[in-house]
Amino acid sequence: xxxxxxxxxxxxxxxxxxxxxxxxxxxxxxxxxxxxxxxxxxxxxxxxxxxxxxxxxxxxxxxxxxxxxxxxxxxxxxxxxxxxxxxxxxxxxxxxxxxxxxxxxxxxxxxxxxxxxxxxxxxxxxxxxxxxxxxxxxxxxxxxxxxxxxxxxxxxxxxxxxxxxxxxxxxxxxxxxxxxxxxxxxxxxxxxxxxxxxxxxxxxxxxxxxxxxxxxxxxxxxxxxxxxxxxxxxxxxxxxxxxxxxxxxxxxxxxxxxxxxxxxxxxxxxxxxxxxxxxxxxxxxxxxxxxxxxxxxxxx
Numbered sequence: 001x002x003x004x005x006x007x008x009x010x011x012x013x014x015x016x017x018x019x020x021x022x023x024x025x026x027x028x029x030x031x032x033x034x035x036x037x038x039x040x041x042x043x044x045x046x047x048x049x050x051x052x053x054x055x056x057x058x059x060x061x062x063x064x065x066x067x068x069x070x071x072x073x074x075x076x077x078x079x080x081x082x083x084x085x086x087x088x089x090x091x092x093x094x095x096x097x098x099x100x101x102x103x104x105x106x107x108x109x110x111x112x113x114x115x116x117x118x119x120x121x122x123x124x125x126x127x128x129x130x131x132x133x134x135x136x137x138x139x140x141x142x143x144x145x146x147x148x149x150x151x152x153x154x155x156x157x158x159x160x161x162x163x164x165x166x167x168x169x170x171x172x173x174x175x176x177x178x179x180x181x182x183x184x185x186x187x188x189x190x191x192x193x194x195x196x197x198x199x200x201x202x203x204x205x206x207x208x209x210x211x212x213x214x215x216x217x218x219x220x221x222x223x224x225x226x227x228x229x230x231x232x233x234x235x236x237x238x239x240x241x242x243x244x245x246x247x248x249x250x251x252x253x254x255x256x257x258x259x260x261x262x263x264x265x266x267x268x269x270x271x272x273x274x275x276x277x278x279x280x281x282x283x284x285x286x287x288x289x290x291x292x293x294x295x296x297x298x299x300x
Contacts, residue, residue, distance in 0.1 A: 032163065032276040033149035034122045034242075037067040038103040044093060052099065056084035056091070059101040060108075066147035068112055069120035069204025071197065078115035087111065113213060119264050120147065120208035122242035123276045127199050128153055131168030131175060131192070139192040146200035163276070166199045168192075182206075207273065211266040215245060218261050218270070222280070224298035225255045233300045234259075237279050243270065256294055271296075 042058045045051045060082065064073035073079065090102040112119065130153035133139050143150045150166075168175035177188045177195040179202055188198045225231055238247045238261060246262040263270050274280035280296045 032123050033126050035066065035124050035147045035149060037120075037122050037147065037242075038063055038105045038108050039101070040066065041098050041100045044097045044099045047097075052093075053084075055099040056088060056101060059099065060084040060087065060103070062145060063103055063108060064112060064115070064117065065145060067108070067119060068117040069147070069200065069208035070117060071146075071201070073112075073115070073117050076115045076117065078111070082111055116213060118204075118208040118210060119212040119243070120204050121212075121264075121269075121273050123273050124149055124207070125163035125181060125203060125276060126151055127164040127166050127179075127181075127203075129166045129168075129195075131166070131177075131195065132170060133168070133175075133192050135192070139196060142193040142196040143200075146196055148196060148200045148203070164199065164203065166195055168195050207269065209265065209269060211269060212243070212264045215262055215264050216266060218263060218267055219250070220259050220261060220296060221256055221294045222259065222296045222298055223256050223283075223294040224300075225252065225257050230298060230300060231257070233279065234298045237274075237277065237298070241270070241273055241277070243273060267295075 040059050040062045042055055042062060044055050061074040061079060064076060064079045065071060084101075084103075087103045087108050088101060089104045092100045094100065109119065124147065126149045127143075129139065129150050131139075136152070140150070164179065164181035167178045167180075169178075170176075171189060174190050175192070175195060177190065177198050179186050179195075179199045181199075181202065184202075186198060186202050188194060222234060225234065234257065235247065235249075238244055238259065241263075243264045244261055245264065246260075248260040250258040250260055252258075261270075271280075271282040274296070275282070279299055281299055282296055283294050
């Protein structure tokens, strides 16, 4: 994602240069995990060229599911018709006959867009799992397939880091699953994979809406620009958001900076994803004001 600068009033070239040099700083959020959308590992069926080609196909299908948040993406005609070799950036095989594939992010994202699939941004809530499953590896594999970051209940710091909770109670040969996030709870019955799908489908419906099928340009007014470190931190924060494609700083007045951002999605989704990171706090609109003073407050 490219960052450019138009004008920064009242500060001058020195500030702009400092912001550009400082914008690569990285912060990690407590309640989220950044998922590698375009890197997957799949089983190899054998050691032949045909087996590797089949593995590449499986890997592309897995990426389509992980990046879109939609289970049906694996069976998309557009994904099935695509030649994986046109999108592969790197690959390797392991001693235990697994194929690790890294796809070109931009080209693969364009393929998903052509297939009419949404985009689930890489920043995703961590789900704490509480269920007496007999085979944790099976549930973990299902979560990896869906791109659902999980921690097990009882793991060190799990309760502090998790932003969502998936609970399963044994019910015959299945589980009664309950998934809670942001004050909302949904339920289902089924296997460990069904529990993972309940969580992933619910989160994808919130974080991968239809608006992510295209890009939009937004003007944002962001308060909290009290010193140079805050300017640098804001640019870094915006650049690191996976749904942001471009940032242009347009003006600065006092402690409020106006930026033009291009995003996959819309303003509401940007606010949701930014909330996972924590430093950009949305400001509710004032019904009495003709226009909001600021859209976000930056809190380093």
